[in-house]
Amino acid sequence: MSERSEQAKQPGMTSHSPLWEVFVRARRGLSHTHVGSLHAPDAELALRNARDLYTRRQEGVSIWVVPAGAITASSPDEKDAFFDPAADKVYRHPTFYEVPDGVAHL
Amino acid sequence: MNGPFDFTLSLADDALIAAQRLAEWTTRAPEMEEDIALANIALDQLGAARLLLSYAGELEGAGRDEDALAYLRDDREFRNVLLVELPNDDFAVTMAKLFFLAAYQLPLYTALAGCADERLAAIGAKARKESAYHLDHGALWVKRLGDGTEESHRRMQAAVDQVWPYTHELFVADPAAPVDPATLRPAFDEVVGPVLAEATLTQPGGAWAPAGGRAGVHTEHLAYLLAEMQVLHRAHPGAKW
Amino acid sequence: MYGNDFSAPNGATDEASGGLLGEVEAAEAELRAAAARGRRGGPAPDEDLAAYFAEVVDAEQKIEPRDWMPDAYRRTLIRQIAQHAHSEIIGMQPEGNWISRAPSLKRKAILLAKVQDEAGHGLYLYAAAETLGISRDELVQLLLDGRQKYSSIFNYPTLSWADVGAIGWLVDGAAIVNQVPLCRCSYGPYARAMIRVCKEESFHQRQGYEILHTLAHGTPAQQAMAQDSVDRWWYPSLAMFGPPDGDSTHSAQSMAWKIKRFSNDDLRQRFVDMCVQQAEILGLRIPDADLRWNDERQAYDYTQPDYDELMQVISGDGPCNRERMAHRRAAHADGAWVREAAAAYAAKRAGQKETVAA
Numbered sequence: 001m002s003e004r005s006e007q008a009k010q011p012g013m014t015s016h017s018p019l020w021e022v023f024v025r026a027r028r029g030l031s032h033t034h035v036g037s038l039h040a041p042d043a044e045l046a047l048r049n050a051r052d053l054y055t056r057r058q059e060g061v062s063i064w065v066v067p068a069g070a071i072t073a074s075s076p077d078e079k080d081a082f083f084d085p086a087a088d089k090v091y092r093h094p095t096f097y098e099v100p101d102g103v104a105h106l
Numbered sequence: 107m108n109g110p111f112d113f114t115l116s117l118a119d120d121a122l123i124a125a126q127r128l129a130e131w132t133t134r135a136p137e138m139e140e141d142i143a144l145a146n147i148a149l150d151q152l153g154a155a156r157l158l159l160s161y162a163g164e165l166e167g168a169g170r171d172e173d174a175l176a177y178l179r180d181d182r183e184f185r186n187v188l189l190v191e192l193p194n195d196d197f198a199v200t201m202a203k204l205f206f207l208a209a210y211q212l213p214l215y216t217a218l219a220g221c222a223d224e225r226l227a228a229i230g231a232k233a234r235k236e237s238a239y240h241l242d243h244g245a246l247w248v249k250r251l252g253d254g255t256e257e258s259h260r261r262m263q264a265a266v267d268q269v270w271p272y273t274h275e276l277f278v279a280d281p282a283a284p285v286d287p288a289t290l291r292p293a294f295d296e297v298v299g300p301v302l303a304e305a306t307l308t309q310p311g312g313a314w315a316p317a318g319g320r321a322g323v324h325t326e327h328l329a330y331l332l333a334e335m336q337v338l339h340r341a342h343p344g345a346k347w
Numbered sequence: 348m349y350g351n352d353f354s355a356p357n358g359a360t361d362e363a364s365g366g367l368l369g370e371v372e373a374a375e376a377e378l379r380a381a382a383a384r385g386r387r388g389g390p391a392p393d394e395d396l397a398a399y400f401a402e403v404v405d406a407e408q409k410i411e412p413r414d415w416m417p418d419a420y421r422r423t424l425i426r427q428i429a430q431h432a433h434s435e436i437i438g439m440q441p442e443g444n445w446i447s448r449a450p451s452l453k454r455k456a457i458l459l460a461k462v463q464d465e466a467g468h469g470l471y472l473y474a475a476a477e478t479l480g481i482s483r484d485e486l487v488q489l490l491l492d493g494r495q496k497y498s499s500i501f502n503y504p505t506l507s508w509a510d511v512g513a514i515g516w517l518v519d520g521a522a523i524v525n526q527v528p529l530c531r532c533s534y535g536p537y538a539r540a541m542i543r544v545c546k547e548e549s550f551h552q553r554q555g556y557e558i559l560h561t562l563a564h565g566t567p568a569q570q571a572m573a574q575d576s577v578d579r580w581w582y583p584s585l586a587m588f589g590p591p592d593g594d595s596t597h598s599a600q601s602m603a604w605k606i607k608r609f610s611n612d613d614l615r616q617r618f619v620d621m622c623v624q625q626a627e628i629l630g631l632r633i634p635d636a637d638l639r640w641n642d643e644r645q646a647y648d649y650t651q652p653d654y655d656e657l658m659q660v661i662s663g664d665g666p667c668n669r670e671r672m673a674h675r676r677a678a679h680a681d682g683a684w685v686r687e688a689a690a691a692y693a694a695k696r697a698g699q700k701e702t703v704a705a
Binding site for chain 3: 133138139251342
């Protein structure tokens with residue numbers, strides 16, 4: 001479950017119409033961004049519903065729909081363990097490096 | 107039919123009456139998502155109707171704008187096919203109407219996009235993309251209802267049987283028109299046959315082919331539809347809104 | 348009732364909803380800024396969860412779905428977001444009533460698009476509520492069973508075309524005053540949904556105002572239609588802000604949790620102050636003989652709506668409660684076979700895919 005609460009017992013999964021998470025690419029060159037969710041009985045309808053619900057005002061050029069139940073999310077409790085180790089890998093960022101004066105195009 | 111005015115008006119009326127019927131679903135659709143989808147299609151049809159009515163008014167040259175043509179003509183002056191004025195009935199009937207209409211409008215607008223009349227060509231180019239979406243939506247539901255539950259299959263087959271005879275009027279020949287409707291039949295059959303088959307539905311036979319809409323002879327339903335659509339506009343002659 | 352919240356009371360003289368839209372953008376910027384300020388991760392294993400929650404809220408950070416939160420916070424949000432969603436869905440009916448009779452094709456298109464937007468807003472909000480661990484099916488059932496409410500305003504009838512204008516100007520206007528502060532709500536999914544809703548709604552109020560303006564400058568019959576409409580919708584719109592502060596049940600706790608940010612009476616006052624000048628430009632009279640500027644308070648004195656009537660409508664005895672619910676129930680029941688068909692079709696296809704995969 002992505003944006004679902006941990007208390008959620010797969011919301012909507014028991015009904016006719018499972019829940020889908022919707023991702024929209026707003027413009028060429030941008031990545032798909034989560035915009036919300038909706039219900040649909042299958043992927044084909046989910047995609048069309050997403051088009052009608054989330055791009056009525058030309059908000060997108062491409063849409064993904066993903067069954068909410070297919071998303072595994074990290075838990076907030078794990079946040080430190082998950083993300084803090086990245087904090088000391090400063091060498092992943094370009095500002096870590098000293099560039100001698102006068103070097104161009106680097 | 108006589109000339110580009112009648113032709114344009116007939117396409118405009120198809121779109122306008124289809125929009126009016128589809129909009130009746132607002133707040134009543136089987137699912138909230140579908141409410142939005144039907145409103146989208148109604149808005150597309152209404153948009154096309156407005157462009158076509160405005161152009162028809164210009165062709166006529168009598169000073170009638172889109173609203174004069176929509177609100178101040180009586181049923182005998184409307185040129186739409188009977189298919190679009192049929193009541194919505196249940197969702198299956200509405201989807202049968204939508205699917206068949208789109209399977210006709212898509213090749214029609216596609217052909218129109220290449221016709222000599224620049225204005226009609228521009229309208230066709232815009233509307234054909236919308237029709238492709240309507241066709242997709244109609245086909246998607248015809249398949250789901252046809253191949254869904256026993257009840258939905260029964261309803262969808264009944265809907266196809268009920269609406270099918272009205273499809274023949276769509277293709278009555280008019281060789282003088284910018285696009286002769288008779289030439290669109292193969293494209294229609296090519297789309298409709300496989301979808302009905304996939305939906306486990308039987309394509310009806312039968313020779314009954316009700317018509318008359320293009321000549322202004324309608325079903326009893328149209329006058330009621332127009333009475334509701336036109337009541338407010340006509341109650342205030344000359345008013346601006 | 349909508350959320351009953353509000354933002355900085357400095358925009359009383361805003362032109363139409365322009366200033367309010369600015370506040371929506373400010374709320375969005377604030378949301379980004381809060382995210383950028385960053386925080387340490389989740390609570391430590393032995394940390395007091397309630398204290399951690401309070402710290403996040405106090406720091407104007409957003410609570411997200413998988414965060415720990417007090418049960419009462421969760422329940423309050425579910426109730427409020429669901430009521431808001433139900434209001435959008437039921438609210439389609441009074442305006443939808445005029446789509447078929449809209450007096451010009453342009454107005455028909457605008458109204459259809461507007462009512463469609465409301466369905467969309469309902470869905471955004473149900474989706475936000477679902478992040479709290481309740482399903483949309485359950486929420487819809489609560490509505491259909493009459494166990495959750497929707498805004499009392501939609502239990503009034505739309506008797507003329509001018510009512511479409513009055514709903515846009517007054518009802519949407521009041522809703523916007525209520526909703527803009529919700530863009531800064533402490534619960535992330537609700538705040539984000541409201542930002543989206545408010546941005547899309549900016550055209551709703553203007554189209555209503557334009558309808559009334561056209562009518563008020565039209566034929567005598569149209570002018571009378573417009574005035575009659577404002578006469579009928581003014582007090583029910585004031586009542587949309589809920590009972591006076593002294594009688595409001597959920598306010599204090601919601602304020603502390605930053606779900607709610609301003610009191611019912613503050614919001615109502617702001618709405619009145621906005622409307623007076625807008626009515627003047629329309630050339631329509633607000634039906635309140637005691638409406639006058641109070642220099643001391645720097646605000647308008649006005650007559651309160653009839654709160655007994657409000658309570659009566661909320662309890663189910665408004666002019667249209669029964670019709671609205673019957674309509675919603677009928678649509679739901681009539682659509683059951685379609686939803687079942689789509690589910691059956693999906694199940695068949697899923698079965699086929701598995702067969703292929705195997």
